[in-house]
Amino acid sequence: xxxxxxxxxxxxxxxxxxxxxxxxxxxxxxxxxxxxxxxxxxxxxxxxxxxxxxxxxxxxxxxxxxxxxxxxxxxxxxxxxxxxxxxxxxxxxxxxxxxxxxxxxxxxxxxxxxxxxx
Amino acid sequence: xxxxxxxxxxxxxxxxxxxxxxxxxxxxxxxxxxxxxxxxxxxxxxxxxxxxxxxxxxxxxxxxxxxxxxxxxxxxxxxxxxxxxxxxxxxxxxxxxxxxxxxxxxxxxxxxxxxxxxxxxxxxxxxxxxxxxxxxxxxxxxxxxxxxxxxxxxxxxxxxxxxxxxxxxxxxxxxxxxxxxxxxxxxxxxxxxxxxxxxxxxxxxxxxxxxxxxxxxxxxxxxxxxxxxxxxxxxxxxxxxxxxxxxxxxxxxxxxxxxxxxxxxxxxxxxxxxxxxxxxxxxxxxxxxxxxxxxxxxxxxxxxxxxxxxxxxxxxxxxxxxxxxxxxxxxxxxxxxxxxxxxxxxxxxxxxxxxxxxxxxxxxxxxxxxxxxxxxxxxxxxxxxxxxxxxxxxxxxxxxxxxxxxxxxxxxxxxxxxxxxxxxxxxxxxxxxxxxxxxxxxxxxxxxxxxxxxxxxxxxxxxxxxxxxxxxxxxxxxxxxxxxxxxxxxxxxxxxxxxxxxxxxxxxxxxxxxxxxxxxxxxxxxxxxxxxxxxxxxxxxxxxxxxxxxxxxxxxxxxxxxxxxxxxxxxxxxxxxxxxxxxxxxxxxxxxxxxxxxxxxxxxxxxxxxxxxxxxxxxxxxxxxxxxxxxxxxxxxxxxxxxxxxxxxxxxxxxxxxxxxxxxxxxxxxxxxxxxxxxxxxxxxxxxxxxxxxxxxxxxxxxxxxxxxxxxxxxxxxxxxxxxxxxxxxxxxxxxxxxxxxxxxxxxxxxxxxxxxxxxxxxxxxxxxxxxxxxxxxxxxxxxxxxxxxxxxxxxxxxxxxxxxxxxxxxxxxxxxxxxxxxxxxxx
Numbered sequence: 001x002x003x004x005x006x007x008x009x010x011x012x013x014x015x016x017x018x019x020x021x022x023x024x025x026x027x028x029x030x031x032x033x034x035x036x037x038x039x040x041x042x043x044x045x046x047x048x049x050x051x052x053x054x055x056x057x058x059x060x061x062x063x064x065x066x067x068x069x070x071x072x073x074x075x076x077x078x079x080x081x082x083x084x085x086x087x088x089x090x091x092x093x094x095x096x097x098x099x100x101x102x103x104x105x106x107x108x109x110x111x112x113x114x115x116x117x118x
Numbered sequence: 119x120x121x122x123x124x125x126x127x128x129x130x131x132x133x134x135x136x137x138x139x140x141x142x143x144x145x146x147x148x149x150x151x152x153x154x155x156x157x158x159x160x161x162x163x164x165x166x167x168x169x170x171x172x173x174x175x176x177x178x179x180x181x182x183x184x185x186x187x188x189x190x191x192x193x194x195x196x197x198x199x200x201x202x203x204x205x206x207x208x209x210x211x212x213x214x215x216x217x218x219x220x221x222x223x224x225x226x227x228x229x230x231x232x233x234x235x236x237x238x239x240x241x242x243x244x245x246x247x248x249x250x251x252x253x254x255x256x257x258x259x260x261x262x263x264x265x266x267x268x269x270x271x272x273x274x275x276x277x278x279x280x281x282x283x284x285x286x287x288x289x290x291x292x293x294x295x296x297x298x299x300x301x302x303x304x305x306x307x308x309x310x311x312x313x314x315x316x317x318x319x320x321x322x323x324x325x326x327x328x329x330x331x332x333x334x335x336x337x338x339x340x341x342x343x344x345x346x347x348x349x350x351x352x353x354x355x356x357x358x359x360x361x362x363x364x365x366x367x368x369x370x371x372x373x374x375x376x377x378x379x380x381x382x383x384x385x386x387x388x389x390x391x392x393x394x395x396x397x398x399x400x401x402x403x404x405x406x407x408x409x410x411x412x413x414x415x416x417x418x419x420x421x422x423x424x425x426x427x428x429x430x431x432x433x434x435x436x437x438x439x440x441x442x443x444x445x446x447x448x449x450x451x452x453x454x455x456x457x458x459x460x461x462x463x464x465x466x467x468x469x470x471x472x473x474x475x476x477x478x479x480x481x482x483x484x485x486x487x488x489x490x491x492x493x494x495x496x497x498x499x500x501x502x503x504x505x506x507x508x509x510x511x512x513x514x515x516x517x518x519x520x521x522x523x524x525x526x527x528x529x530x531x532x533x534x535x536x537x538x539x540x541x542x543x544x545x546x547x548x549x550x551x552x553x554x555x556x557x558x559x560x561x562x563x564x565x566x567x568x569x570x571x572x573x574x575x576x577x578x579x580x581x582x583x584x585x586x587x588x589x590x591x592x593x594x595x596x597x598x599x600x601x602x603x604x605x606x607x608x609x610x611x612x613x614x615x616x617x618x619x620x621x622x623x624x625x626x627x628x629x630x631x632x633x634x635x636x637x638x639x640x641x642x643x644x645x646x647x648x649x650x651x652x653x654x655x656x657x658x659x660x661x662x663x664x665x666x667x668x669x670x671x672x673x674x675x676x677x678x679x680x681x682x683x684x685x686x687x688x689x690x691x692x693x694x695x696x697x698x699x700x701x702x703x704x705x706x707x708x709x710x711x712x713x714x715x716x717x718x719x720x721x722x723x724x725x726x727x728x729x730x731x732x733x734x735x736x737x738x739x740x741x742x743x744x745x746x747x748x749x750x751x752x753x754x755x756x757x758x759x760x761x762x763x764x765x766x767x768x769x770x771x772x773x774x775x776x777x778x779x780x781x782x783x784x785x786x787x788x789x790x791x792x793x794x795x796x797x798x799x800x801x802x803x804x805x806x807x808x809x810x811x812x813x814x815x816x817x818x819x820x821x822x823x824x825x826x827x828x829x830x831x832x833x834x835x836x837x838x839x840x841x842x843x844x845x846x847x848x849x850x851x852x853x854x855x856x857x858x859x860x861x862x863x864x865x866x867x868x869x870x871x872x873x874x875x876x877x878x879x880x881x882x883x884x885x886x887x888x889x890x891x892x893x894x895x896x897x898x899x900x901x902x903x904x905x906x907x908x909x910x911x912x913x914x915x916x917x918x919x920x921x922x923x924x925x926x927x928x929x930x931x932x933x934x935x936x937x938x939x940x941x942x943x944x945x946x
Contacts, residue, residue, distance in 0.1 A: 056767065084772060
């Protein structure tokens with residue numbers, strides 16, 4: 001069974017490209033969100049296995065969303081943070097927010113996500 | 119006299135006399151050899167021994183030597199007894215030389231030397247007759263005529279009894295007067311001598327006179343009768359030999375000493391100069407080292423003739439002291455050689471003889487001493503002194519050379535009229551005459567130029583005999599002091615005027631300075647304040663304000679207590695720093711004032727405090743604005759950075775990420791789905807060109823490269839080309855300093871952005887000009903206007919940027935009449 005994924009990013013071009021890439025790699029992209037608020041809504045509504053979450057969003061940032069999504073241990077989706085910046089730009093925030101992994105946008109591949117899911 | 123000398127003399131005498139005795143005894147023509155030999159021995163030794171005794175007693179007196187010489191020359195006559203022709207002739211010629219020496223000795227008695235020219239002439243004649251005269255005779259005298267047994271005359275040239283007679287007559291003609299003259303000398307000496315001296319002189323003169331008389335008689339009678347002459351000659355010899363015996367007799371009984379004293383008496387009888395007394399005494403005592411010390415009763419000490427003190431020698435030394443007293447008072451002391459100890463009688467009699475003369479010289483010494491004292495006193499007086507004749511001729515001068523118009527050597531002998539200017543010399547000589555005529559002290563003042571300096575003198579003229587003594591004192595210094603006093607007085611007046619002037623000046627300064635000045639008492643009560651404080655506070659410096667506490671009138675209520683404490687603190691402890699307080703005016707306006715407090719005294723000496731303030735309200739405002747401007751610049755910079763980061767992130771970076779993913783996707787599809795891959799690649803190419811464009815735009819926003827490379831003109835033209843607006847450019851050709859170009863560029867850029875965004879303008883005019891060293895940037899549009907520079911960060915940022923370069927930015931933007939932005943930036 002294909003993993004169910006929601007892509008949260010405010011750049012439509014990235015969402016489109018990422019969706020195409022993940023679908024090509026065998027993922028099922030069940031939904032997309034352009035900001036934090038709609039991201040929560042989609043997660044509650046669609047209950048994905050994995051949320052690909054951009055760090056920078058217009059209304060909030062990815063860390064806050066990750067913290068919120070992961071506070072119910074085990075019941076929530078797996079959160080993978082992504083950004084056009086490097087993980088080093090964010091320091092300890094990445095480890096503290098409860099997200100399972102950080103994948104830079106330029107290095108996004110199905111294999112990278114599967115490695116997190118295993 | 120040393121024993122060796124005595125032995126030598128005795129030895130020589132023995133040799134000579136022994137030779138004489140042998141010659142006489144061996145003589146073939148001597149009638150009575152025994153008698154003749156005895157006569158020779160008698161004469162020779164009488165004089166040799168007598169001479170030695172006299173010489174020992176009076177070593178410095180030539181008389182002893184002369185007597186010895188007589189004894190030594192006697193044996194020469196014994197050559198006449200020789201049997202050979204030549205010694206016989208020598209005896210014939212020089213046998214009588216002892217007579218000349220004897221005459222010499224007699225005439226030198228008792229001093230030992232020939233005193234006068236007459237005596238010297240007599241002695242010379244005696245030597246000539248008895249040497250040259252007998253030699254001349256010997257040329258013509260055939261001795262054998264008188265003495266058949268005698269040897270031949272070795273010097274005989276012509277046997278001429280007539281010539282001999284003639285020569286004898288000649289010799290007598292010369293000899294007799296000389297003889298008479300010597301008798302005269304003896305007579306004169308005898309006549310001048312006192313009785314005790316005569317007692318000493320008598321035996322010598324008597325025997326001598328008899329001897330000389332016999333000699334004369336012998337010469338006279340011998341010419342006529344040889345036998346009678348011979349008899350007389352023998353008598354003469356005995357008589358002659360008796361002379362030294364008489365001497366020795368007198369000498370042994372102290373009579374020779376008395377003879378010295380006798381001479382002293384003779385010497386003292388003559389008027390003598392100071393100092394001759396010592397010589398006379400030295401001669402009388404035969405002690406050339408003799409010194410005289412005169413008793414000065416005033417100082418109870420001894421002194422010499424010049425008044426110099428003399429210390430008496432210790433009695434165990436080479437010198438002895440013999441006191442000279444007169445009428446029981448000490449007159450002087452004779453300091454003499456210890457050898458005179460043998461002859462105390464001599465010293466005492468000399469002292470007694472000279473007492474009166476010494477007394478007189480003692481007075482002279484005392485006078486000299488007093489004079490020396492007076493002279494020292496005079497020398498110590500700083501005044502100039504002159505001795506001057508009635509005619510104004512300088513006789514003597516005392517004083518420092520620098521106080522004299524000419525050196526003392528030149529001055530003495532010259533008259534005042536030769537030395538001094540007429541206007542000084544006339545009254546001076548007149549004063550001298552008046553002083554001499556009236557005997558009163560005449561005083562006068564005169565002024566002289568000495569070494570280029572005018573100096574004032576006061577002369578006191580005193581009569582001194584027929585001369586005048588001038589005592590001159592300089593009082594230039596007194597005059598100078600007077601002049602100095604007057605000068606000081608004038609200076610004081612001048613200073614007073616200056617002070618008044620200064621006070622007026624200070625008043626003007628106080629009232630025209632922008633500083634706020636207030637003079638208060640140490641308790642802080644207002645005495646007065648200046649015009650500036652009046653203007654600031656609106657209060658008038660009158661009786662109503664005086665007496666109020668400074669802080670009550672001028673300080674904001676909430677700060678009064680603090681100001682009061684500070685003012686009182688300075689009043690008590692002095693010093694004081696600068697404070698800032700809020701001062702208020704009557705209309706309620708508040709001013710920030712920086713002020714100090716300085717303790718001082720007013721013109722009456724009262725302690726006061728000067729409160730000096732400067733209104734720094736504007737400065738404070740400016741400083742605050744500066745701080746705000748800096749903060750805004752910083753903020754603008756931060757905002758700009760954030761914007762850039764955001765732009766990069768949202769723009770180019772996102773595009774590049776998408777591009778990366780698209781390329782990877784295309785790569786995955788290229789085998790299975792070439793069409794899909796081709797579509798993805800086309801999208802990627804589009805994405806890449808957009809990313810590039812966004813990066814370029816971004817870079818231009820950070821700093822347009824063309825601005826630094828090509829300058830403001832090309833940069834603005836590029837800007838205009840990218841703008842959608844119609845822009846009319848009027849640009850400066852030359853390059854401006856880089857910060858100015860950058861500021862101008864951003865002003866134009868921001869202004870054009872605003873025009874494009876809000877102005878709804880159809881055209882924009884941009885001009886950059888350089889006017890008076892400043893860049894003037896103007897952007898004018900024909901839009902709707904109404905722009906407000908205080909709102910919106912864009913214009914505010916421009917203002918800060920321009921002001922950071924000391925420039926200014928104005929915005930005219932009345933609604934409906936377009937917007938004109940004008941920046942003026944100094945170009946350095």
